[in-house]
Amino acid sequence: MSTQLQEKITASQQVIKKTLKKYPNSSAVAWTGGKDSTVLLHMIRSVHQKSLPIMFIDTKLHFSETIAFVKKMESDWNLNLIIASDESGYKKYQKTRRKKDRKELARMMKVNAIDQSINKYKWQALFVGIRWDEHPARAAEKYVSLRSDHVRIHPILHFTEQDIWAYIRQFKLPYNPLYDQGYRSLGEKEFTKPVPDKTQPERAGREKDKEKIMERLRSLGYF
């Protein structure tokens, strides 16, 4: 492993340890089944022996491969998985025809599912696997992001896409098979396309107008 990657891991672990020291019994991890949050999950497990709650938001709009991967990981890693969802949002989504509106509803389903889980489980710290280099809208993110009722912790902000894959290779982590089909960033099946051209940005497969509202998403709580 390169020294640079090792330094990055150490820095991330420092953030994780300090958070868990501060909130030993009220921390949770947001896991999407994607590569970034899987790396984060592995990193947390490597420094913390206790089983933390792992929140997976099921919008019912995921790829079947993502759901299968989540189930397999739950079993293989013995995860304390909490499935969060927004049923009323999904009903509205089903009745909606315009793609633009469906997309907005899909976004709100995620925001609502997080809010409901935070309220229900009284989590004070939520670990989220976002990275600065994913998109400029994330460039101003902090490691510790204060919200009205909890704090978001972003331990892998400084990881690049290459670092993530180097970590996955180094620790032989399982990953979602969709990445081998040309997907580089995973979202809802309806709004995500493969990015076979490596010269395109990582999130190019997600529809462009989605990127335009990234910043707004962040402020509303969607990670």
Added chain:
Amino acid sequence: MANTKPPSPKILLIGLDGATWKILKPWIKSGQLPWFKKISQHAEWYQGTLQSTTPPLTGPAWTSFQTGVNPGKHGVFDFIKYSPSGTNEPVSSTDIPYPPIWKILSQAGKRSIIVNMPMTYPPQKGGKHIVVSSLMTPPGRKYTNNSAVYKKLQAIHYQVDLEHVTFGSPEESVNNRHQIYHEAQTVAKKRYQAVKTLLNEPWDLFFVLFKATDIVQHLYFNQTNTLKLYQQIETYITSIISIASRQSGNELAVFMCSDHGFHRGETHAFSIFRWLETQGYGYSPQPSLVFRSLQSGYRVAKYLIPAVAKQPAIQQTKKTRLDKQNLAHVRNQRQKSQAWPTPYGLHINNQTITDELLKKLRSLKFNNKKLFKKVSLREDVYHGPNTHQAPHIVFTPNPWVKIIANESQTTMWKKLTTNFAGTHTADFNGILMCKLPTPHPPITKSVHQITDIAPTILDIFKIRIPPHIDGSSILNKQRQKNSYTAIISQDLEILEAL
């Protein structure tokens, strides 16, 4: 009761495009630039080096200057964006995803006036800032985001850039260099008049760039005409500082910076396009039959019926058809090649050849002299979400060689008989001079990065430096980089305090 709140400083930034100590120091020492000599002997004036971006070009360098981030984040690697689809489009201000310093200041309630900052066209509205755009402003277009300011500048016949002469290829420019020189002087004078007008507006940060220094150094390098231009600009600078000082008293910080260095013009041209071709990486088809027919058809028409051929509508049709054919030709080249070049790097279609290309480029020699100072993978030079837009391999040529990245040169090597007297493809060392309101922490380093200026401005105004900024304030006592480790330390302190 006396008001004990310390007065808020003002910051005056003066850009001298392409200014280098290499040219300036002998003139300062000999007293030919008397004001520069005076301040160089004054302890309150700091002098150092400001390192440019890779490549050391006006476009990426001033974009890093204004945003504080490396090109891997702001995505500007040249004046233009090269695309595999064959297009080469100019970069506009809307292409830059990170906020320039004046937007961050605006959010903190500070007012900025920005005159002639490159890559600011179209000038963006929405804040406490007046922006007067720079080169890349299409002729005749509104060059500022403020209508009242536009009227005032129109009244003094403000000129964004050279309008009456073309500063283009070396052959064209060298032949017209006297005209270019005189117009560059005129533009500098108009810029100074604009600054005097705009200094009457309220401001906390004032920036002006004198671009003429770069143009004239290209034409004359360190000859007398360049000295004369610096002497002209020296009088403008002293006048601008004097006005700004009267407005701010002792609370004025002054910075003079350049975006890159300069060196003598190259003696040889190396066609990396032809090199890729001979090495079997490039694909260089003959122009299509349609393209050739169009070209020869127009030539015949021009000879037989010159009056008709000169009609604007015919000219426009010809241009449109040829442009379309040329685009298809370049697209074909770029998409079918294993690797295709830009003047500063190689885009690679076949990733398996990356290592072998790196090795070959690093060992390329001519007359026992290495061609490249540095050849790197883009990931080793840049970081950030726009790194993917850079060429996969990034190179810096040695100062004696000019890299030709298109098919214009038919041979791999060419000795240059007509070329610019000076250029800057291989000189990263710009200048930095500053005078800060006292007291201030000592500046302990002599070399700074161009990304350090934006955070230094924030530091002087006591505004938190956003974590996305790559540079660090030159006033930071611990010399701690604004790296992720520094940001983690700050953020963990916040966590502890919760």
